[in-house]
Amino acid sequence: MNLFRLAGDMSHLLSVCVLLLKIRATKSCRGISLKTQELYALVFVTRYLDLFYSYISLYNSIMKVTFIATAVSIIRYMRFDKVVKQTYDKEQDTFRYAFLVAPCLVLALVLNHRFTFTEVLWTFSIYLEAVAILPQLVLMQRTQNIDNLTANYVALLGAYRGLYIVNWIYRYFTEPHYRQWLVWISGVVQTALYADFFYFYTKAWKHNTRLQLPA
Template sequence: MNIFRFAGDVTHLISILVLLLKIYATKSCSGISLKTQELYALVFLARYLDLFTDFVSVYNTVMKVVFIVSSVAIVWCMRVDRVVRRSYDKDLDTFRHLFLILTSFLLALLVHEKFTFQEIFWAVSIYLEALAILPQLVLLQRSGNVDNLTGQYVLFLGAYRAFYILNWIYRYFTEQHFTRWIACVSGIVQTALYADFFYYYFISWKNNAKLQLPA
C-alpha cells in the first residue's frame, strides 16, 4: 500500500465519522441526501462481494466491513430513527437516483475488465460511486446554506477521491501491469463533480464566512 491510498482511506473514514457525528450528536440529517447514502450503501455491497471469499489482509477486510456497516447504519438511521428522519429534507432530495443505478449497471455490462458476476458488480460499484454524490450536491444547491459538518463531510469525501487519483498515478508508474483504468477514469469524473463545491468552500474559508452554494 502506498501513502496516497492510505491517505485516501483515512479521509474517507473521516468523512464517514463527520457524517455520523452530525447525525448522532445533533439528531439531525438536515442537508444530507438519503439518496446519496443509499447509493453509497449499494456501492459497498456490490464492490465487496468477495468479503468472504478472497482474503487480502486484515486491514483490507476491516476496511470493507467498516464501509459496509457504516453506510447501512446511516441509511437505517435516516429512514428508521423517528427523531433523525424528521429533519430529512425530503422535498429537496428529489434527484432520480434510480436512473444512476440503471446507467451504472448498463455501463458495467458494456465496459468491464472480465465478464464474470463479481467483476460486473465491481464495475457497477465503480461507476455508481462516481455518480453517487450528485443527489447530495443538488440538495445542497437547492438549500443554499450549508452547515459546517455537512460541508466538511463533502469536503473530506472529495479529498478521498483526489488522493485515490494520486494513488492510481503512482501505481501506473510503479506497477508493471496496471489494469484499473475503469476505476481511474471514473475517479477523475467523480473528482471533477466536486470542483464547484471545492471552489465555494475555499471562498467561504478565505472570507471566514458561512458556506453558501448558488441555487
C-alpha cells in the same frame, strides 16, 4: 500500500465519522441526502462481495466491513430514528435513483474487465460511486442549508478521491503492469463533480463565511 492510498482511505473513513457525528450529536440529518447514502450503501455491497470468498489482508477486510456497517447505520438513522428522520429534507431530496443506477448498470454490462457476475457488479460499483454524490450536491444547491459538518463531510469525500488519483499516478510509475483504465476514468469523473463545490468551499473558508452554492 503506499502513503497516498492510506491517506485516501483515512480521509474516506473520516468523512463517514464526521457524518455520523453530525447525526448523533445534533439529532439531525438536515442537509444530508438519503439518496446519496443509499447509493453509497449499494456501492459498498456490490463492491465488497469478495468478503465471502477472498482474503487480502486484515486491514482490507476491516475497512470493507466498516464502510458497509457505517453506510447501513446512517441509513437506519435517517429512515427509522424518530427524532432524526423528522429533520430529513424529503421534499428537496428528489433526485431519481434510476437516472444514475440504470446507466451505470448498462455500462457495467458493456464495459468490464471480465463478463462474470462478481466482476460486473464490481465494475457497476465503480461507475456508481463516480456519480453517487450528485443527489447530495443537488440538495445542497436547492436548500443552501449547508452547515460546517455537512460541508466538511463532502470536502473529505472529495479529498479521498483526489488522494486516490495521486495513488494511481504513483502506482502507474512504480508498478510496471498496473493499468486500471475504467477505474481511472471513473475516478476523474467523480473528482470533476467536486470542482464547483471546492471552489466555493475554499472561498468560504478563506473569508470565514458560511458555504453557499449557486442555485
